[in-house]
Amino acid sequence: MQxxxxxxxxxxxxxTAGATLSFAAAGPARVIEITGNDQMQYxxxxxxxxxxxxxxxVFTNVGTLPKEAMGHNWILLKAGTDITAFATDxxxxxxxxxxxxxxxxxxxxxxxxxGPKQKGEVTFTAPAAGTYTYLCSxxxxxMIMKGTLTVK
Numbered sequence: 240m241q242x243x244x245x246x247x248x249x250x251x252x253x254x255t256a257g258a259t260l261s262f263a264a265a266g267p268a269r270v271i272e273i274t275g276n277d278q279m280q281y282x283x284x285x286x287x288x289x290x291x292x293x294x295x296x297v298f299t300n301v302g303t304l305p306k307e308a309m310g311h312n313w314i315l316l317k318a319g320t321d322i323t324a325f326a327t328d329x330x331x332x333x334x335x336x337x338x339x340x341x342x343x344x345x346x347x348x349x350x351x352x353x354g355p356k357q358k359g360e361v362t363f364t365a366p367a368a369g370t371y372t373y374l375c376s377x378x379x380x381x382m383i384m385k386g387t388l389t390v391k
Contacts, residue, residue, distance in 0.1 A: 268295035275311035277302035284386035288365040306354030326381035337376040
């Protein structure tokens with residue numbers, strides 16, 4: 240009888256540990272490191288994810304020029320967003336990290352403007368399958384400083 244009790248306790252412990260491990264494995268976000276530089280370039284311009292996947296983007300401005308002249312942000316836009324209209328309207332929106340208030344509803348995730356050697360991060364859930372543009376909306380940067388997130 241005593242052996243059966245220990246076996247039952249052992250089985251319960253194994254099942255509990257297994258459930259905990261499964262939960263922990265599904266929980267953490269996949270970290271994506273992206274940098275921006277003084278040449279207005281992201282080091283990563285193509286990302287892939289699964290719909291519903293938790294992503295954590297860590298963005299670092301590796302440049303040396305002052306924030307006022309060469310700040311960078313990272314903005315992931317909803318599919319179908321007119322990026323030219325978004326960027327043009329956002330050029331004057333310094334107080335909102337160059338996201339025009341009228342376009343805020345087109346943003347899935349964003350990291351504010353970073354100066355030299357500054358780092359920011361955002362965690363979000365990958366949207367439905369499709370192709371999404373991310374860009375830097377600091378004045379004059381979006382035409383060069385952009386990339387795509389493909390969600391499958």
